[in-house]
Amino acid sequence: MPVNDPVGDMLTRLRNASRARHDKVVIPHSKLKLEVIKVLKDEGYIGEFVVHTQDGSPQSEITVQLKYGPDRAPAITGIRRVSKPGLRRYVGVNDIPQVLGGMGISILSTSRGILVDSEARKQKAGGELLCTVY
Numbered sequence: 001m002p003v004n005d006p007v008g009d010m011l012t013r014l015r016n017a018s019r020a021r022h023d024k025v026v027i028p029h030s031k032l033k034l035e036v037i038k039v040l041k042d043e044g045y046i047g048e049f050v051v052h053t054q055d056g057s058p059q060s061e062i063t064v065q066l067k068y069g070p071d072r073a074p075a076i077t078g079i080r081r082v083s084k085p086g087l088r089r090y091v092g093v094n095d096i097p098q099v100l101g102g103m104g105i106s107i108l109s110t111s112r113g114i115l116v117d118s119e120a121r122k123q124k125a126g127g128e129l130l131c132t133v134y
Contacts (some may be wrong), residue, residue, distance in 0.1 A: 002062060004074025004085060005081070005084060006028070006030055006032075006033065007032060007033065007036065007081065007083050007130060007131070008081045008084065010015050010027050010033050010036070010037075010132070011079050011080075011081050013025050013027055013081060014040075014046075014064070014066075014076060015028075015076070017066060018066055018074040018075075018076045019074070021068070021072060021074070022066060023065065023066060024063055024064060024065050024066060025063075025066065026061050026062070026063050026064075027061065027062045027063075027064060028059055028060075028061055028062075029051055029059065029060040029061055029062050030127045032109075032114070033062065034051065034062060035113065035114035036048050036107055036114055036130065036131075037062060037064060038114075039105075039107055039114055039115070039116055040107075040133065042116075043105055043116060043133075044067070044075065045075050045076050045133055046064055046065065046066060046067050046075070046076070047062045047064075047065035047066065048065045049062055049063065049065065050062070050063045051093065051108070055080075058067050076133060077134060078104070078132075078133070078134045079131060079132070079133045079134075080131060080132050080133075081104055081130070081131050082106075082129045082130065082131055082132060083128050083129050083130055083131075088127050088128060089128065089129045090127065090129070091108070091126050091127070091129050092126040093120065093121060093124050093126045095126070096108065096117050096120055096121060096126065096129070097117075097129075097132070098117070099110075099117070099132045099133070099134050100134045103134060104132060104133055105117055105118075105133050105134075106129060106131070106132050107129075107130045107131050107132075107133065108120050108125075108126070108127045108128060108129055108130060109123060109127050109128040109130055110123075110125040110126065110127035110128075111127065112125050114130075115127075122131075
């Protein structure tokens, strides 16, 4: 089934699997999704991930290991798509929002690649505000 917003679909899969307390989730592969997953791993919201292809399948997949705290509380309590295909949201370096007063992160697509909000501020790079995670 074709998806109009692949990044939104990935975020929904992560959100649903996290709320259902699944150990892992499988996501169709793309370069953009892989970069967003790398940022989530570096920031500690997910565990390991593996990119793999299945025999006979033209589309490779990413298996993401979800992360939970003590008493099985999910590391991702909220994940929200900000810039959507119908309404793109671009921000300058001075307009990058702080999520929960710095307790969460914003993920941006900049000319320097996919960056977390703090790194984008350091590099003085604005761009498309993909999502917020907390």
